[in-house]
Amino acid sequence: MREVWLIKSEDKNKAELAIKKPACPKCGSNQVYFDEEKGNYICKECGYVGSVDDSTSRASIYIKTPSSLGLDADGVFFIIQCSDEIMKNVEKRLKKYGEKYTGKEAVLKKVDEQDSSAIQGLGNIF
Numbered sequence: 001m002r003e004v005w006l007i008k009s010e011d012k013n014k015a016e017l018a019i020k021k022p023a024c025p026k027c028g029s030n031q032v033y034f035d036e037e038k039g040n041y042i043c044k045e046c047g048y049v050g051s052v053d054d055s056t057s058r059a060s061i062y063i064k065t066p067s068s069l070g071l072d073a074d075g076v077f078f079i080i081q082c083s084d085e086i087m088k089n090v091e092k093r094l095k096k097y098g099e100k101y102t103g104k105e106a107v108l109k110k111v112d113e114q115d116s117s118a119i120q121g122l123g124n125i126f
Contacts, residue, residue, distance in 0.1 A: 001087050004107045005078040007098035012063070012076050015097035019061060019080075019090060022054035055086045056093060062111065069110040077107055 007015045021030045024043035031044040032052055041052045059082035066073040075098060080090055091100075101107060 001084050002079065002081045002108060003087060003090075004101040004104040005080065005094050005098050006073055006075045006101040007078050007094070008075050011097040015078065015094055016061070016063070018093040018097065019056045019059060019078075022052040022057065023093060024048050025050075025052060053089060056082075056089045058082065059086055059090055064107075064111065069107060069114070071103070071106065071110065073101070073103075077101065079107065079111055 005015075017030050022032050022041065023030055024032050024041075024046060026048040027043060027046040029043055029045040032041050032048075033044070034040075035042050035049075038049070040049050042049050059080050062077075062079040062081075064077045064079065066075070066077060069077070078094065078098075080087065082090065
């Protein structure tokens, strides 16, 4: 499954961390670290100790500016590719930083065209 989110520019780093780092199941913070001695995750914000869902770290994320795709939008595009189950967790984490982009198909078409051009260019080198 692929989805496109439009994230506010000022929240780009926070949104990226929200997907890449595990979140505390109690308070939602990304200030979670793994304690190897105890074998558990610990949240620096609320003190939670236990397991966390790190499934979103397995999602593929492409971050593109609208101008790099020849599109006009305010923010940055997060193009997410993952299973339906993981996408549910991604959506929970991203909703406070932006929204699903209604022009998803146009973004995906541009990204696919750029990828195809890059592959062709690489083939010409060899």
